[in-house]
Structure formats: C-alpha cells, structure tokens
Amino acid sequence: MIMTDEHHFKTLGCYRDLMEEKHAFPWGKGAKVDTPNIDRLANEGAIFKNYYTVTPLCTPSRASFMSGKYPTKTGESYQNHGAMDESIVTFAEYLRNKKDYYTGYFGKWHLDGKPKPGIGVESNARKFGFVENKYRVNRGHWKFFDIVDWNVEVFEYNKKSEGMFEGRMEENYSTDFLFDRGIDFIKRQIRRENHFAMVLSISDPHAPNDVRPPYDTMYKDMNFQLPETAVMAAKGEPSIPFWTMVGNAIKEGDADEVLKEKETDDFYQRYMMEYFGMVKLLDDNVGKLLGFLDQQNLTNNTIIVFTSDHGDQLWEHGKMNKGTAYEGSLKIPHIIRYPNKIPAGKVIEEPFTSIDFTPTILGMMGVEVNDAEQNFDGIDASSFLLNNETDRSLLGDNHIRFAFDVAKQGKGRWASAIMQDLKLVLSKQEVPWLFDLKRDPDEVINFYNDPEYQNVTSLLKSALLVEVNDKNIPNSFFDDSKLVLWDTPKCRDSPDAIQKYKWGFCSQISTDGVSRKYSNRRCDWKFVKEACPLTCNLCCEDSEGFMMKRSELLSCASLVKKGMCNQKKVQDFCPKSCGMCQDQSIVE
Structure with missing residues (x-):
C-alpha cells in the first residue's frame, strides 16, 4: 500500500485521461506532471x-483507512493529532492473526497523538499489527531521514540539512529513503519465504513544498495560471459556499488586479512548481518499486494499492490545502493492481470511501472476519472489484457513500452524501448544495432547487440521516445544537455579486439588520430588487421545508412554537411567522 499525503488527483495522468481536457488542466493548458509509473498501475489494474x-x-482519514470505521469511532483520532484507540484492530492485525502475514509500516503514521516525530521504536507498544515500524514517524513532514548509530533521525529541509546531505540527497530524501527501506523489507521476506504486507506512507506532496534537486527546478519554466474557479470565487461570479473557509470575494474593479498579482507571485509559482516536483519524484520511485517486483517475478502475485489520505485544492475555488467538500479536497486517487485477478484497465465509476478499504482488501485476500469481530462501517467491494464485468447489482440499488467534516463534539461544518456524479452537501453556515459532477465538473452551480433533482435530493438527505442513525456515528455533524438548513429558504438573497452594482453584494446594502427597513434608495433599483428580495423586504413568505436540530426536522410552525425566532437563521427561514415583515412600504 502506497499512501501519499494531500495529493490532488489531477496531477496524475491516469485521472486526467478520464476527464475532458478543459477540466483536466486547471493550472493552464500543458501544466501537468507526466506520471507513467502510476499510470501503469491504473492500466494494469x-x-x-x-x-x-x-x-x-x-x-481521521488515516484512522478510517486502517480500521474500516468512521473516525469518530476510533478514539481521539477523529481530531487531527489525536491518538487512535488501542482497541482498534487494523487490517494489518487481521492479516497477522488470520493469515500469518509479516507486516511493516514505513513513513508517516499520525495516529499516536502528540509525539513528534515519534519515531518507530518510541511507540513499539502501539504496533497495531505492524511488526516492523522502525521507520514509522508519527507526526511532521520531515524531508530527510538518516541512520545515526543505528537510530533513525529526521530533518527539515533547510540550509543546514542541504549541507548535511549534499552529495547523498538521493539516498536520504524522505521519498527515496522510504521506498528503499520498503524494497529492503521485501528482499528480507523473499529470503525468509514470508507472505508480506507493508504500507509505504509518503508525506509528500504535502507542504512544506520543498523537494530535492533536480525535482525542485524541473518545472521552473512552467507558467502556472490560477484555476478558473479561483477567478470566479474571487469575483463572486458565482459566489462560493460558506463551508469553503475562504474569505469574502474581491470587490468588482479590484479583482483583475489582485488576481494577476496573485498569479504572478513568486510564492504561487514556486508552490506549484515544487508540488509538481514532489509528484514526479514520487512517480519515479513507484517505477523503481515496480521494476524491482518485475525483476523478482513478484508482479503477478502482489497486490499494489496506490492512494492518498486526502486531497489538496491547489487554489481551485481560491483555496489551498483541504477541509472542504470540493472534489480537489475530498476525492483521492485510488488504484489497485492485482494481475490475473482484477481485470486490467477497469474503471470503477461508483463512489467508495476510505472506510471501505479495510473490508475490501481483506475480502480480496480471503481473510474471513465475522460480524462479531469487526463491525466495519465500510463495505466489502471485493466481489465487485474482482468481477470481470461491472456488475452493479453487487452494490444494491441507490449506492450512496458519505463524508463529513469532523471536528470536536459534532462541531463539523458540513456533511455530504454522494452518488455517482451527484454530491449533496449540507452545512450549518449555508443552504444545501447539490453538485452534478457530470454536467458541472468544476462545481460552481448549485442544482439543489432545480425541480429535475427533487427526487434525488430527497433520497440523498434521507440516506444521510439514516447512515448517521443506523451506524450510530458519535460526534456527528448532527450532534451539535446549531440549526442546519435542511431546505433552502423561500425568501433568499442571491449570494453572487450583483452585476452593475459597484457595492457588490446584498449584504452590503445598508439596513438596520432587525426590522428589514431599508435606509437608502438602492432597493429602488430593479436589478437590486431582483437580487436582494429579503434585504429589500420584498419577500414575506415562510419556507415550506425544514430546518434541523440534532436530527429533528422542524417546520416554521415548530420553530415558532419552540420560541426560536430570536435566531437570524429562523427569521430568514420563517419571516412571516417571526413577524419580520410589518413594513411593506416598498412593495409595488
């Protein structure tokens, strides 16, 4: 198992090949990394x-991969830097106990809590089924590994380490070092005639974006453009959901200048250049591993999984890193090669998530785990994966998977339900969003209120609530006391920038914020009236749908009865029942 860190799937050729060209190159036409070795895995698996x-x-993502459970069921690991509970049984432990596999873990672990770096021997009591863990590092994105007096030491990338490893960077840079240790591990198991399973957990291409020569300058002549979605987000044309964690849009008139400055900034160009370099070095090391397996005649009876813990938006929608429900953050590369078992070149369209990995890999390897032992939240898709034909009946009707923003005590900002090409996102800060990834791969259109999607939105919402309740997911998105918009309010201002209006947005129209009486004449302008009916007091209808609090669906009548009209969310959802519409003086 090769697991990268914070890896955007569009940096891999095999994923770009599945997309239309205009969506495959968000950083400009020709701005790409060639990844022939990772592509080989996809072509042969x-x-x-x-x-x-x-x-x-x-x-939390790593805990879900290891356990087959939702992160909030794995101890404190549902929080970043939290420790996975010692009671958790990983796929490696099942392989050890049921199939006598010899196991090893190399690289970033991030499941032992606070220790940093927390190198292998420091955590021998927490092996979780991995016999060899000398080169396992709990926390940190260390760029160099070294052996000093038989001990493992790690180093950041700086002037001091550049000098220390000059002339031997190819041996000691983290990606190279860990792949070499992995190959050494396989050599030992060949000599011992052991069945083996190992994880190579590479902390690239996660920031800090530093990579060894010549990969640090390999893409220096490439001009990286800002993704088109970043430009849209900056201008508010259209605006982005609040769950993106991105600040307000740039005011019209300043946007082009600010965006140009950002795009030509040395930081942005270097950030992308070295990110691409890290991906290229990773691919070259995958090639080294594949070559070794070919040489040892191990290719046909070795399963290789290539995946990542999460993505990186790389400035799509104006955001770096992860944490959102956008594809760049939430979707991850996932490739499995098992010659003579998995048909070569198989493309699996149906959605799966990281909790499905453990039951699926155990199923592929013939490891029987009864219900009393495992209680997985994920599903075993091995029969679907190994089938020569894409037999969707193996997954049942309405195959839906789920993803959550996980934080302390249910404080997550969003929850999502995903079908093939469709993704629903519910949020505590925003109206529901529905993305149609086939019609709108860039995720800029909200299809939620489109009548054509009424049935599918109901299906996805119901499935999400059933999953939380049936799987008894603790600290879920719905545990918090904050209200969630289960439906879109009947009266709602446009979140987008208002064309021809130099002040930009409905929120910038002066009101007293309580009685909705407008205090200037901007609401007399037709295009402002059309865009801002709530702010301009032109809409006074209660919403027909529901808000939700701790899994309870509440209509306007219920909200009023519970005395909740003191909350602005409720006022906007039920303006008539909450008495927010007394002044109708500007209604024609």
Whole structure:
C-alpha cells in the first residue's frame, strides 16, 4: 500500500485521461506532471474514478483507512493529532492473526497523538499489527531521514540539512529513503519465504513544498495560471459556499488586479512548481518499486494499492490545502493492481470511501472476519472489484457513500452524501448544495432547487440521516445544537455579486439588520430588487421545508412554537411567522 499525503488527483495522468481536457488542466493548458509509473498501475489494474476520503483531514482519514470505521469511532483520532484507540484492530492485525502475514509500516503514521516525530521504536507498544515500524514517524513532514548509530533521525529541509546531505540527497530524501527501506523489507521476506504486507506512507506532496534537486527546478519554466474557479470565487461570479473557509470575494474593479498579482507571485509559482516536483519524484520511485517486483517475478502475485489520505485544492475555488467538500479536497486517487485477478484497465465509476478499504482488501485476500469481530462501517467491494464485468447489482440499488467534516463534539461544518456524479452537501453556515459532477465538473452551480433533482435530493438527505442513525456515528455533524438548513429558504438573497452594482453584494446594502427597513434608495433599483428580495423586504413568505436540530426536522410552525425566532437563521427561514415583515412600504 502506497499512501501519499494531500495529493490532488489531477496531477496524475491516469485521472486526467478520464476527464475532458478543459477540466483536466486547471493550472493552464500543458501544466501537468507526466506520471507513467502510476499510470501503469491504473492500466494494469483498476482505477476508482470516484474514491473519497471519509473526512479530508490527515489523522481521521488515516484512522478510517486502517480500521474500516468512521473516525469518530476510533478514539481521539477523529481530531487531527489525536491518538487512535488501542482497541482498534487494523487490517494489518487481521492479516497477522488470520493469515500469518509479516507486516511493516514505513513513513508517516499520525495516529499516536502528540509525539513528534515519534519515531518507530518510541511507540513499539502501539504496533497495531505492524511488526516492523522502525521507520514509522508519527507526526511532521520531515524531508530527510538518516541512520545515526543505528537510530533513525529526521530533518527539515533547510540550509543546514542541504549541507548535511549534499552529495547523498538521493539516498536520504524522505521519498527515496522510504521506498528503499520498503524494497529492503521485501528482499528480507523473499529470503525468509514470508507472505508480506507493508504500507509505504509518503508525506509528500504535502507542504512544506520543498523537494530535492533536480525535482525542485524541473518545472521552473512552467507558467502556472490560477484555476478558473479561483477567478470566479474571487469575483463572486458565482459566489462560493460558506463551508469553503475562504474569505469574502474581491470587490468588482479590484479583482483583475489582485488576481494577476496573485498569479504572478513568486510564492504561487514556486508552490506549484515544487508540488509538481514532489509528484514526479514520487512517480519515479513507484517505477523503481515496480521494476524491482518485475525483476523478482513478484508482479503477478502482489497486490499494489496506490492512494492518498486526502486531497489538496491547489487554489481551485481560491483555496489551498483541504477541509472542504470540493472534489480537489475530498476525492483521492485510488488504484489497485492485482494481475490475473482484477481485470486490467477497469474503471470503477461508483463512489467508495476510505472506510471501505479495510473490508475490501481483506475480502480480496480471503481473510474471513465475522460480524462479531469487526463491525466495519465500510463495505466489502471485493466481489465487485474482482468481477470481470461491472456488475452493479453487487452494490444494491441507490449506492450512496458519505463524508463529513469532523471536528470536536459534532462541531463539523458540513456533511455530504454522494452518488455517482451527484454530491449533496449540507452545512450549518449555508443552504444545501447539490453538485452534478457530470454536467458541472468544476462545481460552481448549485442544482439543489432545480425541480429535475427533487427526487434525488430527497433520497440523498434521507440516506444521510439514516447512515448517521443506523451506524450510530458519535460526534456527528448532527450532534451539535446549531440549526442546519435542511431546505433552502423561500425568501433568499442571491449570494453572487450583483452585476452593475459597484457595492457588490446584498449584504452590503445598508439596513438596520432587525426590522428589514431599508435606509437608502438602492432597493429602488430593479436589478437590486431582483437580487436582494429579503434585504429589500420584498419577500414575506415562510419556507415550506425544514430546518434541523440534532436530527429533528422542524417546520416554521415548530420553530415558532419552540420560541426560536430570536435566531437570524429562523427569521430568514420563517419571516412571516417571526413577524419580520410589518413594513411593506416598498412593495409595488
């Protein structure tokens, strides 16, 4: 198992090949990394077109991969830097106990809590089924590894380490070092005639974006453009959901200048250049490993999984890193090669998530785990994966997977339900969003209120609530006391920038914020009236749908009865029942 960290799937050729060209190159035409070795895995195995981390954050995602459970069931590991509970049984432990596999873990672990770096021997009591863990590092994105007096030491990338490892960077840079240790591990198991399973957990291409020569300058002549979605987000044309954690849009008139400055900034160009360099070095090391397996005649009876803990938006929608429900953050590369078992070149369209990995890999390897032992939240898709034909009946009707923003005590900002090409996102800060990834791969259109999607939105919402309740997911998105908009309010201002209006947005129209009486004449302008009916007091209808509090659906009548009209969310959802519409003086 090769697991990268914070890896955007569009940097891999095999994923770009599944997309239309205009969507495959968000950083400009020709701005790409060639990845022939990772592409080889996809061509000789199966590529999951829609594989998602169950939460786009390092520690909880890794816990879900290891356990087959939702992160909030794995101890404190649902929080970043939290420790996975010692009671958790990983796929490696099942392989040890049931199949006598010899196991090893190399690289970033991030499941032992606070220790940093927390190198292998420091955590021998927490092996979780991995016999060899000398080169396992709990926390940190260390760029160099070294052996000093038989002990492992790690180093950041700086002037001092550049000098220390000059002339031997190819041996000691983290990606090279860990792949070499992995190959050494396989050599030992060949000599011992052991069945083996290992994880190579590479902390690139996660920031800090530093990579060894010549990969640090390999893409220096490439001009990286800002993704088109970043330009849209900056201008508010259209605006982005509040769950993106991105600040307000740039005011019209300043946007082009600010965006140009950002795009030509040395930081942005270097950030992308070295990110691409890290991906290229990773691919070269995958090639080294594949070559070794070919040489040892191990190719046909070795399963290789290539995946990542989460993505990186790389400035799509104006955001770096992860944490959102956008594809760049939530979707991850996931490729499995198993010659003579998985049909070569198989493309799996159906969505899966990281909790499905453990039951699926155990199923592929013939490891029987009864219900009393495992209680997995994920599903075993091995029969679907190994089938020569894409038999969707193996997954049942309405195959839906789920992902969450996980934080302390249910404080997560969003929850999502995903079908093939469709993704619903519910949020505490925003109206529901529905993305149609086939019609709108860039995720800029909200289809939620489109009548054509009424049935599918109901299906996804119901499935999400059933999953939380049936799987008894603690600290879930719905545990918090904050209200969630289960439906879109009947009266709602446009969140987008108002064309021809130099002040930009409905929120910038002066009101007293309580009685909705407008205090200037901007609401007399037709295009402002059309865009801002709530702010301009032109809409006074209660919403027909529901708000939700701790899994309870509440209509306007219920909200009023519970005395909740003191909350602005409720006022906007039920303006008539909450008495927010007394002044109708500007209604024609």
